[in-house]
Amino acid sequence: MITGPDFLGLLRESGFDFFTGVPCSLVKSLIATLEERGGYIPETREDAAVGLAAGAYMAGKQPVVIMQNSGLGVCLNALASLSLIYHLPCLLLITWRGYQGKDAPEHLIMGDISPTLLETLGVPHRVLSAASVQDALRWAVETLKESSRPVALLLPPGVLQ
Amino acid sequence: MNLAEALTVIVPLLHDELVVHANGFISRESFNCSDRPGNFYMIGSMGLASSIALGVALNRPDRRVVIFDGDGNVLMNLGSLALIGATQPANLVHVVFDNEVYGSTGNQRTISAQVSLEEIARASGYQRVQRVDTVTALRTVAQEFLAKPGPSFLLIKIESDREERKIGRITHEPPQIAARFKNSCQLPVLSSQSKED
Numbered sequence: 001m002i003t004g005p006d007f008l009g010l011l012r013e014s015g016f017d018f019f020t021g022v023p024c025s026l027v028k029s030l031i032a033t034l035e036e037r038g039g040y041i042p043e044t045r046e047d048a049a050v051g052l053a054a055g056a057y058m059a060g061k062q063p064v065v066i067m068q069n070s071g072l073g074v075c076l077n078a079l080a081s082l083s084l085i086y087h088l089p090c091l092l093l094i095t096w097r098g099y100q101g102k103d104a105p106e107h108l109i110m111g112d113i114s115p116t117l118l119e120t121l122g123v124p125h126r127v128l129s130a131a132s133v134q135d136a137l138r139w140a141v142e143t144l145k146e147s148s149r150p151v152a153l154l155l156p157p158g159v160l161q
Numbered sequence: 162m163n164l165a166e167a168l169t170v171i172v173p174l175l176h177d178e179l180v181v182h183a184n185g186f187i188s189r190e191s192f193n194c195s196d197r198p199g200n201f202y203m204i205g206s207m208g209l210a211s212s213i214a215l216g217v218a219l220n221r222p223d224r225r226v227v228i229f230d231g232d233g234n235v236l237m238n239l240g241s242l243a244l245i246g247a248t249q250p251a252n253l254v255h256v257v258f259d260n261e262v263y264g265s266t267g268n269q270r271t272i273s274a275q276v277s278l279e280e281i282a283r284a285s286g287y288q289r290v291q292r293v294d295t296v297t298a299l300r301t302v303a304q305e306f307l308a309k310p311g312p313s314f315l316l317i318k319i320e321s322d323r324e325e326r327k328i329g330r331i332t333h334e335p336p337q338i339a340a341r342f343k344n345s346c347q348l349p350v351l352s353s354q355s356k357e358d
Binding site for chain 1: 248
């Protein structure tokens with residue numbers, strides 16, 4: 001398990017400097033750390049967060065959008081008709097509720113299709129594990145630079161403390 | 162007043178402002194009126210012009226950022242008005258061209274005839290809120306809103322076009338629109354002297 005402050009430290013070391021999103025209990029410690037240190041913008045919807053990140057990127061920032069995978073459904077059009085076609089990169093940190101079919105009923109379908117949905121949309125992604133956070137971030141930074149489009153890291157339960 | 166007439170009043174007042182446009186006729190009419198590298202034309206992602214502009218405004222507090230929005234777009238993302246109220250970007254001017262219809266899809270009605278968007282903006286915490294109905298009023302208020310600290314909300318009631326308009330689409334590709342807007346964001350602020358010209 002990695003702590004919120006350690007995870008934020010790695011994100012910052014990787015160059016990410018603008019954080020917005022809609023919370024999930026799986027990223028409670030990360031958002032608490034961001035709020036303590038200032039600079040987190042709590043958005044009202046995940047598609048608006050993708051829009052906010054697009055603006056932040058054009059203003060010179062490297063944005064991160066934090067959301068639960070339920071929010072992936074909300075922001076599909078923002079990704080398809082804004083970030084992807086205008087080449088506006090951001091890191092999507094998406095918590096994976098419904099992981100391996102074990103969760104409340106409302107999470108099961110989205111949990112089942114989250115990786116496929118990202119593939120269909122054309123958003124490259126990796127699944128985070130406690131041991132692979134640094135590698136995954138290195139991959140994310142390189143892919144963002146090469147593609148100039150959003151990339152996603154899926155965060156299953158039990159990775160972030 | 163129609164959209165073209167309203168733009169003819171506002172656009173000549175712009176200098177180095179970064180202007181994020183809502184999709185549909187607002188982008189297209191402004192593009193045909195006067196194309197500027199500091200214009201971001203949103204062709205999809207309806208509702209998000211104000212979110213994109215807020216992302217710029219929060220990170221370039223030294224630059225004035227303007228939103229050319231529509232009533233349908235505002236209604237689709239009312240949470241954005243709340244976030245603008247909560248974050249209080251003094252450099253943000255939210256202009257809404259309100260024709261009470263979805264103009265690009267055949268003039269189906271929105272609900273802005275029943276619900277005052279400017280009252281929602283006021284309740285959300287915008288510092289300066291005004292509704293204008295005439296070109297004369299717009300001329301005075303637009304100048305004031307572009308000069309004074311915000312966040313400001315200027316609602317302009319415009320007539321909808323009764324007949325289908327033949328108006329050109331944006332000819333730039335989306336990555337080109339983003340790249341030149343990003344470059345415009347990096348430019349230094351014009352001196353106050355040149356703003357007086």
